[in-house]
Amino acid sequence: MKIVSVAxxxxxxxxxxxxxxxxxxxxxxxxxxxxxxxxxxxxxxxRVVVLVGHGxxxxxxxxxxxxLLRHGAPVDLIVAPRHAVKPEELxxxxxxxxxxxxxxxxxxxxxxxRGALIAVDALAGIGARGALREPLASLARLLNAxxxxxxxxxxxxxxxxxxxxxxxxxxxxxxxxxxxxxAVKQGLLRFPAAEHVGRLIPRDIGIPDSAQADLPYTLLDQxxxxxxxxxxxxxxxxxxxxxxxxxxxxxxxxxxxVLCSGAAARVGAGLITVxxxxxxxRNVAAHLPEVTFAEDDVSASQGTQAAxxxxxxxxxxxxxxxxxxxxRGDAITAFVGEVLRLRPKEHQLVVDADxxxxxxxxxxxxxxxxxxxxxxxxxxxxxxxxxRKLDPAEPIWMQVGPLAQRWGCVLVAKGPFxxxxxxxxxxxxxxxxxxxLATGGTGDxxxxxxxxxxxxxxxxxxxxxxxxxxxx
Numbered sequence: 001m002k003i004v005s006v007a008x009x010x011x012x013x014x015x016x017x018x019x020x021x022x023x024x025x026x027x028x029x030x031x032x033x034x035x036x037x038x039x040x041x042x043x044x045x046x047r048v049v050v051l052v053g054h055g056x057x058x059x060x061x062x063x064x065x066x067x068l069l070r071h072g073a074p075v076d077l078i079v080a081p082r083h084a085v086k087p088e089e090l091x092x093x094x095x096x097x098x099x100x101x102x103x104x105x106x107x108x109x110x111x112x113x114r115g116a117l118i119a120v121d122a123l124a125g126i127g128a129r130g131a132l133r134e135p136l137a138s139l140a141r142l143l144n145a146x147x148x149x150x151x152x153x154x155x156x157x158x159x160x161x162x163x164x165x166x167x168x169x170x171x172x173x174x175x176x177x178x179x180x181x182x183a184v185k186q187g188l189l190r191f192p193a194a195e196h197v198g199r200l201i202p203r204d205i206g207i208p209d210s211a212q213a214d215l216p217y218t219l220l221d222q223x224x225x226x227x228x229x230x231x232x233x234x235x236x237x238x239x240x241x242x243x244x245x246x247x248x249x250x251x252x253x254x255x256x257x258v259l260c261s262g263a264a265a266r267v268g269a270g271l272i273t274v275x276x277x278x279x280x281x282r283n284v285a286a287h288l289p290e291v292t293f294a295e296d297d298v299s300a301s302q303g304t305q306a307a308x309x310x311x312x313x314x315x316x317x318x319x320x321x322x323x324x325x326x327x328r329g330d331a332i333t334a335f336v337g338e339v340l341r342l343r344p345k346e347h348q349l350v351v352d353a354d355x356x357x358x359x360x361x362x363x364x365x366x367x368x369x370x371x372x373x374x375x376x377x378x379x380x381x382x383x384x385x386x387x388r389k390l391d392p393a394e395p396i397w398m399q400v401g402p403l404a405q406r407w408g409c410v411l412v413a414k415g416p417f418x419x420x421x422x423x424x425x426x427x428x429x430x431x432x433x434x435x436x437l438a439t440g441g442t443g444d445x446x447x448x449x450x451x452x453x454x455x456x457x458x459x460x461x462x463x464x465x466x467x468x469x470x471x472x
């Protein structure tokens with residue numbers, strides 16, 4: 001599913017209308033998509049509350065309420081002033097057994113929320129700007145106060161967040177899940193709004209694929225990842241799954257090659273070789289007995305002379321992971337530069353951590369790369385490579401696409417919503433922010449996982465995307 005601005009979403013809707021899809025049909029599909037997600041959470045005899053505001057968001061909420069009533073779920077509809085539901089539609093909902101409650105009836109609103117299992121937030125949509133006004137702000141606060149006992153599901157986006165900027169200028173709904181419709185609104189993947197989203201559930205509503213073809217930003221989802229997993233033939237041997245050379249670690253950073261190599265093994269690489277100092281090799285061997293080692297000690301702190309004996313390994317191993325835990329300094333920068341000059345350009349490459357630092361110190365460093373190279377910087381490392389600060393006003397995925405094109409490699413911009421950018425301008429975004437990864441060593445694991453997938457024959461683009469999704 002594509003990631004869009006409000007203006008792009010409006011254009012997609014217009015394209016749907018031009019293709020013969022009526023506004024009513026889009027609303028029916030949107031409402032049913034939301035209702036189906038509610039139904040997965042619903043328990044028999046439990047009540048569902050739908051809070052309806054104005055505009056298309058409110059109308060989608062009413063459609064969802066009708067679908068739920070027709071499928072046996074008892075529904076209370078809380079309607080705000082200037083709501084979008086016509087009198088005949090309200091009458092039809094009541095005829096199906098739904099109750100209609102005015103948002104001004106505080107006692108009835110409170111009672112409905114206390115008796116509900118699920119509450120659907122359909123108060124404000126993508127057209128809303130600025131802080132929620134009353135009574136929507138009060139309704140948002142009531143929803144938030146009920147969250148201990150009620151699952152709050154936002155329709156398209158939590159009311160009170162800005163669909164473009166991700167700003168939260170006032171009261172806003174804290175959702176447990178958000179069903180985003182047709183395309184993912186970019187504000188849902190920007191903070192502080194992202195904190196309000198809960199579990200993000202993208203749902204298609206039938207907008208023609210042709211209308212979305214030129215949009216560059218795509219959500220990286222589970223079905224897409226499943227299609228990337230490399231095959232494991234039953235009659236295969238270890239060399240069928242590739243060789244990974246890991247140039248990582250130093251006497252001060254003994255754990256990095258353990259994490260890199262372990263991840264490469266876990267994703268299925270056939271053979272992993274670590275080239276490092278004696279102490280590093282001993283530490284890796286103690287943790288990973290399946291890993292093999294270069295015959296001689298390799299210390300990046302010895303500069304270019306340490307790189308030259310590696311040429312035969314660089315030739316025999318089709319995937320190279322370079323950088324985690326190497327340390328920093330002029331000699332290490334020279335070592336990294338020499339390794340990149342010696343490696344066969346048709347072989348796959350991952351550069352991470354201290355390798356990225358060294359890369360930033362080398363003149364004309366993009367010339368040392370190729371389209372099958374993957375760089376895995378976090379924001380500070382990316383700024384160092386770029387030579388300036390990133391623009392905090394622009395989503396990260398809009399910034400990394402042009403950089404991957406300029407540098408001619410695959411770029412994995414690590415962060416809450418990690419982005420994978422290809423040299424041809426495509427950008428995929430991982431939508432699952434995971435604070436568990438905010439700890440030392442997780443980047444080493446990601447680099448090793450991508451290196452292991454590269455060894456099995458995946459392209460740099462596919463290995464980076466599958467690595468990011470597998471990493472979480």
